[in-house]
Amino acid sequence: MFSKFTANSVVLLGLTAFTVTVAAIFENPLLVYTAVFLVVTNVLLFIWAQLSVSGMKVVRRVPRLAIAKQPAEILIELTNLRRSARYGTLGFDLHQELTPGKDYTPVAFLDAPPLQPVEASYYIVPARRGAFKVGPFFLYGGDPFGFYKCWSKKEQFSELTVLPCPVAFSFQQPPSTSFLSQDELETVPVSGNSTEFLGVREYIEGEPLKRVHWRTSARLGRLISRQYELNVAASVSALVLADDAMYTGTKVDNPLEYSLTMVASLGHATLTERFRLSYMALTGERYETASGTGRGFYEELTVRLARLKGGGAVNWEKQGRVLLGYLPAGSHLVVFAARIDDALRGRLRQLAVHYRGLSVVTFDLDSFKLQRKAADDGIETNLGDGYVIYRLSHGAELGRVLSQCLGSPARRGVGRES
Helix, strand or coil: CEEEECHHHHHHHHHHHHHHHHHHHHCCHHHHHHHHHHHHHHHHHHHHHHHCCCCEEEEEECCCEEECCCCEEEEEEEEECCCCCEEEEEEEEECCCCCCCCCEEEEEEEEECECCEEEEEEEECCCCCEEEEECCEEEEEECCCCCEEEEEEECCCEEEEEECCCCCCCCCCCCECCCCCHHHCCEEEECCCCCCEEEEEECCCCCCHHHECHHHHHHHCCCEEEEEEEECCEEEEEEEECCHHHHCCCCCCCHHHHHHHHHHHHHHHCCCCCCEEEEEEEECCEEEEEEECCHHHHHHHHHHHHHCCCCCCCCHHHHHHHHHHHCCCCCEEEEECCCCCHHHHHHHHHHHHHCCEEEEEEECHHHHHHCCCCCCCCEEEEECCCCEEEEECCCCCHHHHHHHHCCHHHHCCCCCCC
């Protein structure tokens, strides 16, 4: 807790010091009484200001997950631990990591009854995906005359996971992963309307009662639903090379943020489109993967994307051997890399042999350094040796890039790199 002297308090302290000095010199009883009165007034007002921000308990509640560039509600609960009510309490919640350029948000409580929690909320718009800390919280108060102001710092921190915000794009079904008939394709458990029975599972609130398996429900004493399966007619794979160059630009606008936004968009498309997405990120000596389709997979994927921290050179000797094991051969592969060098060109030629289509998304790093958009649409397309290259500039339309990656340009015949 620390205090702040206002202009009024400085004047009052100066007047008190002058009165005490004059009373000590002239020893006049009236001056002495006035000096004592002013000294006692200063002490009482200072103590009042201290008490105005003490005896308060603050609890912050944040949503389990938030989405970048969309409002998220933060709830502040204030409990007055003293026996007297408080009025006009003001607080400031710090969140500079979430909102660059806006370090805090004021939160006001009109009254705080004794031993009774009161709530106030505010909204913030996270600038980018990631795992962030919100806090600390500062209580601000003072005496009723405004002479002394006090701050009380509450070491109250909350972690908020911000998911990347998917962009809309025109999904074009990639080529099938199998030449088998529809009924023999790979299957994924879903709660849809397929008639292909897979088994039973726990009942999910809101499901039609016709899906309930009554015999099993009666035996177990709780609702059990039939589990069906869905044929997956196509597969898309996404490979992110999260090296140091991916951080070129600002924390909000850089190649890594663009890449993860596009991967999240592909994952979001599995909610409505019939395909499986396999994801892999190479970060220095480590890698992470996710594969699936549907709402559960999309949430798992976006949480992984939110917490991804890249950096370091990709160890192809170590990680290249496991790549084909996680990204199924025969799928349509989209590779996200900051730039293409000779070594990566060789890797891409090798990968093109194993996949039905190969699209490579790279970036104009100079445009990210200068935060300058290209004169055209910000997308440059070149034909590589068995793959198509999409070179993005700062501010490019990510939805349009995805539409092109999964469209006909990515399935053109083998060409030479321009």
